Amino acid sequence: MSGPAPGDPVLSTSGVTMIFGGLTALSDVNFRVERGSITALIGPNGAGKTTFFNCLTGIYRPSRGIMTFSPEPGRSIQLRKLAPDRITRLGVARTFQNIRLFNNLTVLENVLVGCHSRMKAGLLGALLRDRGTRDEERAMAEFSYRLLERYGLAASANHVAKNLPYGAQRRLEIVRALATRPALLLLDEPAAGLNIAETRELDELIRFVREREGLSILLIEHDMSLVMSVSDSVYVLDYGVLIASGPPAEIRRDPKVVKAYLGED
Amino acid sequence: MAQDTQENLPVPPPPAAGAVPVSAFRRLLGELRAAALSAVWFSVLALPLVVFRINSASGRIDYLWGRLPRLAAAAFLATLTWRFLLRRVGFSRVRRAVVEAGGPPPEGARGPEGSWLTLLDRAPAKRAILAAGALLLLSIPFWATPYVVTVMITALIYITLGLGLNIVVGVAGLLNLGYAAFFAVGAYTFALLHANLGLGFWACLPLGALAATLLGLLLGIPILRLSGDYLAIVTLGFAEIVRLVLVNVGFTNGPRGIRNIPPPSLLGIDLNGSVKPLLVPRGLLHADMDLNKVFIYFVILAIVALTVACVFRLENSRLGRAWLALREDEVACQAMGINRTRAKLTAFALGSTWAGLAGVVFASQITFINPQSFTFLTSVMVLSIVVLGGMGSIPGVMIGAVVLILLPEYLREFSDYRMLIFGLIMVVMMVFRPQGIIPSTRRVYIYRPEDHAGAPAGDALPPEGARP
Amino acid sequence: MELFLNLCVSGLTKGSIYALIALGYTMVYGIIALINFAHGEIYMIGAFTALIFSMALGALGLSGWGLLLACGLLAAVYCAMYGWTLEKIAYKPLRGQSRLAPLISAIGMSIFLQNYVQLVQTPNFLAYPDLIPPLPFAGALSGVATKSQVAIVAATALSMIALTLFIKRTRMGLAMRAVSQDPTMARLSGVNIDRVISSTFVIGSVFAAVGGLLIGCATRQIDSYQGFLAGMKAFTAAVLGGIGSVPGAVIGSLILGFSESFAAGYVSSDYEDVVAFVLLILILTLRPDGIMGSATTQKV
Missing domain, CATH: 3.40.50.300 (P-loop containing nucleotide triphosphate hydrolases)
Structure with a gap:
């Protein structure tokens, strides 16, 4: 400790x-x-x-x-x-008193949004999908998946967030904050x-x-x-x-x- | 129709042995009674407007009592259907509530609700359908009539508009009720640059898109800290300002509009003079076909293909996820380090870009534009396409445009009812199927085990709820 | 000077009409935070039903104050019924959904009603009779204000007083204030939310009917499109004054009426309609809570 x-x-x-x-x-x-x-x-x-x-x-x-x-x-x-x-x-990352997940995105996407500030791809990158952007996407998806794995949420990575049980939603909010x-x-x-x-x-x-x-x-x-x-x-x-x-x-x-x-x- | 149906969720009647048919019969009787009551209510409601018709020639009232039975019958049937559907929606809402309260989550991430149409998402089937669709679209000018080609151009223009508005409304959740203004800017950019500077289609296509984007930025910067309803109203007001300016300013020629807008040129070839005589005798082209229209058709088809590719890539990118997050929850979105204003602004301006592109093509297709083409109804039309098809869903928007543009063309006898039906569709869709014909689905990420073979073992919490 | 006076009177008149419509917007927004887009259409339906009943009853020999009151009453009843039905069909099933859904449904309802009237009646302009009988004291104002202008301002003032008394003095008024403060607490204290919402639509529709009848008599013509623009402007007025606030709606309407009137008189009548929208954008960007609105803090 x-x-x-x-x-x-x-x-x-x-x-x-x-x-x-x-x-x-x-x-x-x-x-x-x-x-x-x-x-x-x-x-x-x-x-x-x-x-x-x-x-x-x-x-x-x-x-x-x-x-x-x-x-x-x-x-x-x-x-x-x-x-x-x-x-x-x-x-400084935070969670909210009444859970505020991105309800209609998947669990993995929720975490990916948390990775936003560590990614670089802009409009042009998104449209051209060049090698750099693709690599970045893959690396971040991998990172997010491992984070979910670490906190026991990997099994529901592709589930829509609002369908998670309450306790898992609280946990996902913490994981999403950690992604920043x-x-x-x-x-x-x-x-x-x-x-x-x-x-x-x-x-x-x-x-x-x-x-x-x-x-x-x-x-x-x-x-x-x-x-x-x-x-x-x-x-x-x-x-x-x-x-x-x-x-x-x-x-x-x-x-x-x-x-x-x-x-x- | 005006009863408290969605609160009286169908509670199964107490199980009285042998009484099942009686209770079903009673329920049917209840439904019929409610429908009859509503038929009476609507008859009374419609009395002055439907039955007492003002005859402006004679200055008197014509009493059209013959309309009443039809109206009552329609109200009766509509109420029965409405109550039946509302009940079904009520059921599925309860089921969803059970899932949200901790029941078993459904398999995969198939969007808020599955439907048979989402089968399109299965990869091989999807590819086959895409290929067949592309072939069909590419071949149309070579076997169809000029009328079909004209209608298809309109449909494709509206698909472009729908996909553009979908970025703003469906993906980023910003309700833009003034989309026609950006469409108008594209069209007028082309018309004015051609009339004054003699610029052609290809020079004006990017310029029209640019002008619309700039206008989007210009409007976006002051208003984007507003959200929801207020944003919707301001965009509506802004579009009205643009329209009133177009009507009143001198250089746009006011309500009379601008004529003689040219078609796009293909390397300066005179298509109707030199190419058409080669195709028509071989049966490859309708004799009355204007090849310039055919060329416009291919141009707009290419623009649609490009748009679909762009929107698809955007949706599954860092930027697209930021927009989705914005739509879902603005506060949480900021807490993820996303610059809210910038995300809104890019969505808003980028949506306008496509309106500008569509505007240039539109001007070149109809060769004559005036402010009348860019009213609130145009904005509503595009919004209906997005809503009907499914907000945030690319195939949904395409289906929505095809339904709303092509159906009225082929159901000419209903053309008077067109706007009436649009209005009704918007209400009915919001009540019964707010996710649209083809709801948007989220991307599914698949991991092969070797992808993360290096993951440190023993360094993870067990799955949620797995411990005693 | 005379122009100035005339512009003031016409501004006051316009403002009064806007106020009658704006009340419906602001009350509904105060209770359920919904822009009732179809409210302008209710106002248009008010004008149409009043015209229809005036012709029908006129043919039966009714005239003067009797005819005016009968038409006003019937138009009010019908608008109330339309408003009530509208809420049950287009808004009630959507309660608890995302904010976009009811707004889109409202726009759909607005388009539907506009085209419904156009189909069952006429898409063209209709001449409107002057239903207001000669006023005894209007002679003193001749040259400054017309009879219908006096009637509009007077009717609006009376309506406002009635509404204020209703909200302050009755149980339903109290319930409305409670629901707009805190719907959950109001429900827990035994307020029937459904009844409050229905009443709000009914009351707003009644005012819109009065506005529709009066505007017909003043402009002497109506068509099925008039509700849209008037509704937009009245909404602007409501936002201007601070949406949700009843006195705010009145003040906002008067400001809008005067601005339009002066813009038309001193700048150009071509841009009269632009004023409302420019004001709307300016207010919402500079002071989104309006003049009388209270700043609300976001709850997190």
């Missing part, structure tokens, strides 16, 4: 604030994901977790704050003001809708992804047993404010966290 290397964050934010109209959805969020770690972001419903993801991935533009992404040690990029597709190309070759993978409630056995599989899958692909993972999750078991550190968001952070064992005992979840007595 590579374990987090302290002091080398793959992502750090400072003062991220998001205001919708008069509503402050995120307030001064300072956040760090250490390289190679699995970091979890938890909090009650409506705490602003998905909003934070949407800021990181460029779907929203935060009202204030800095978000620094470091794809490899010694290189850092400001994410604010970048378009979502640019952020993906830099190495991210340095940081954002998982938005990956256990939502899974049963206990599937959640256990997911636990294993998340660790496997980190080991095998050598990347860092930031996950939003409601399932506490999953969070406590899989993550190296946990941040707690409540009403757009970070109220606690630390290793899972500490978070579990933190009175502020308990209060946010159970309400005041």
